Amino acid sequence: MTLPAHLNRRFFLQTSAAGFATAAATGLPASAANLQPVTFQLSWLHSVQFGGSYIAQRKGYWEEAGLDVSLSQGGPNAPVEPPVVSGTALAGISAADYTAAAVAQGAPFKIILVAMQKNPFAIASLSENPVNVPGDLVGKRIGMAVANTPVLQALCTLNDIDIDAIEIVPTQYDPAPLVSGQVDCLLCWETDLPVAMAVNGVDATTMLMADHGYALHSQTYIATEDAIANRRSELVSLLRGEVQGWNDYFADTDAAAALTLEMFPDAGLNLEAQQLQAERQVPLMTSELTEANGFGWWTDETVAANIETLALLGRDVSPDLWDRSLLEEVHG
């Protein structure tokens, strides 16, 4: 992060020409007043899950682009869609299924960047009683939020499994029911509960649903049609900073984890867990597609695969839910 704005300005005033030279040389904006304040709504509590955004903020990538970005944390009762639809946030982090549902409810959202190429949903189990393939789910007790039943249903349909052969146990999003033996497996993200178990020495196995046909973009950035039309340059600048931040992240995930702890000392984060999470989400966020075209990219083919999965989730979606034009400006 650069110096706080008031210090910058005082420095600038006191040192006149020298100040100019310094500011110009380091690429600092001459005055904070030129920066456009925008809010970016994250989908969950601060963690290295959003590491690229923290790098963009700390290294001043957004300031260079003329933005003063506030990263607004999510939480259990802080859904992403309301602030974005209200305009209190310029953009937010959602997932293709959430966005499709919101659009069906009348929200004018478009997906403008796909951070997770592979869906992070996974089935976690203890290695002594593992779920390695979808067929292993038969006869097992799965702990999950009942609200996620459509996700499990889609996995079952994709792999010809009778969902009634699986016992759904409503649990909180917490690894304890699995570790204490109340359930045989959990429906969770590859990058959070399994990481917690690994850090605590629990030998767990995960089966990534994306490896079994569940093609669904996640950690997708959304904005309203209105914002895309009227605040386009701000959105492009926001995405540009994100791309720069995430490229740095992929180069050194440990540094991203350390930065996360440094920026949020009150969040109660564990360095080891953050490092492991940072590492584990890289394969979900990078692909041949992003290697060739850059961070956040997608194609008509991946969109078609998403639409098939969304149909299994009961969502009828057209390809124009995705709008790549902003990202094309960034990478172009």
Next chain:
Amino acid sequence: MVASRSVLWLAVALIAWEALDRALHDSVLVAGPIAILGHLMDNAGLLARATAETARNAVLGFLWGNLAAAALAALVVVVPRLERVVSALALLLFSLPLIATGPILRVLFGPGNGPQVTLAALAVYYTTFLALLVGLRAVSQSWTDLMAIYGRGRWSTLLRIRARASLPYLVIGLQIAAPAAFLGAMIGEFTGAERGLGVLTLRAMRGLETEATWALAVLSAGTAMAAYGAIGWLGGRALGYVPVILLSASRPRASRSFAARLIEAAGIALLVVALWQVAMDAFDLNRFFAKRPGDVLTFLATPANRQTLLAALGETIAFTIPGYVAGLVMGAGLAALLVLSPPLERATMPIAVALRAVPIIATAPLLVLAFGRGFTGTMVIVAVMIFFPTLVACLQGLRQAPGQIVDLFGLYSASRWHLLRSVRIPAMLPAFFASARMAVPAALLAVTTAEWLATGRGIGVLMAMTASTSDYNMLWSCVAALGLVAAAFFAAVALVERAVLARYAPEQLA
């Protein structure tokens, strides 16, 4: 002597706890006192900052909520005609689930502590309002008659007579409010707050950090206990109050026709709908997530939507009634037991305060493990979430037994049971019914929480679904349905209350 015995019992409890933890070796659900202490020491700075943050929001919410409660209660006593309207609005506001209010508060307040303070205030105003209303009416008819003879008005009576009579009940209200405000501030952090004990609890549970989860629970419980104890101590010093006999003549009840009641109920319903619409419009809340009454009506006009809602509502009500009764019986029964055995009170109250101050998401996993996900488990979760106000109110109510009558029973060597049955329980009734009314919306919200945490059925799950489906029409339909059920339930409790209090405490019937 008493103090040293307490310390001894505390030591025994701690050793038993540690032994349990060692016996459950490798458990991810229980941490022992030594491990907890270690975690507290290793993370002292972080935990102190989080506690300070949550406590600050809780104190602000406590102040605002109780001020609002006092203003509402005074208004109702001075203008009794307003009672039904004010009570209905207060009840419905309290019945709003966090899942509906959370996003609205965050959009309204933006970043910062606005939602946490608001939710802490919302968590306390209703219980204090009901307790204070009982207190303001707990005056002997002879006093109010005397004021009337001297030509003093209602305000004068409020300030000179009623305010003083209400003090013991105000203390109850504030004692109930202390852990509630703390919990409200923690839950408020779930709306996207950056720091505080609630945020850390979420993180610790997901991170399988059992020691951290328990350390956070101990901190929350300890802070709430300290506040509860301090208010009780201050109240005890300030009151120096000896309960007196409130012999009030029972008045002929102004019986209102069924039609008049119906018109009144319809009037209140219209007012609520109008306020709902106007409030959302005034703050220009986006229709996507802040649904208006018209949206809900249109949504429910579709038979499929209506059926989904009604089926879930049926499941929820089926759990609410036994859960409600379980909570009341647990609270009132425990209060009676504690009055019979004061040493038991010193041992029990800290646990009761702790259960009230620790978020249910932290306690539910243990309760579910012990009692299952079926009927028993759900009942236990609901009872744990709602019994505390009943316990505190009934405990204080039992102590409202007039000293002269207690002395008389003493002279005749009446047994403790006899005294309890003939004197203390009748004296407790106004407080009991106040807590019975407090428990109505609390039981409904508790059942929806238990559904989400344990059973996976009912309105609670329907509402939780909106997080991923953005089905805010269904969410607000659920909110409206819960409000209607709470109002009907409340009316039924009030009916029983009036019948009973007409005989035992007619001064309560305005």
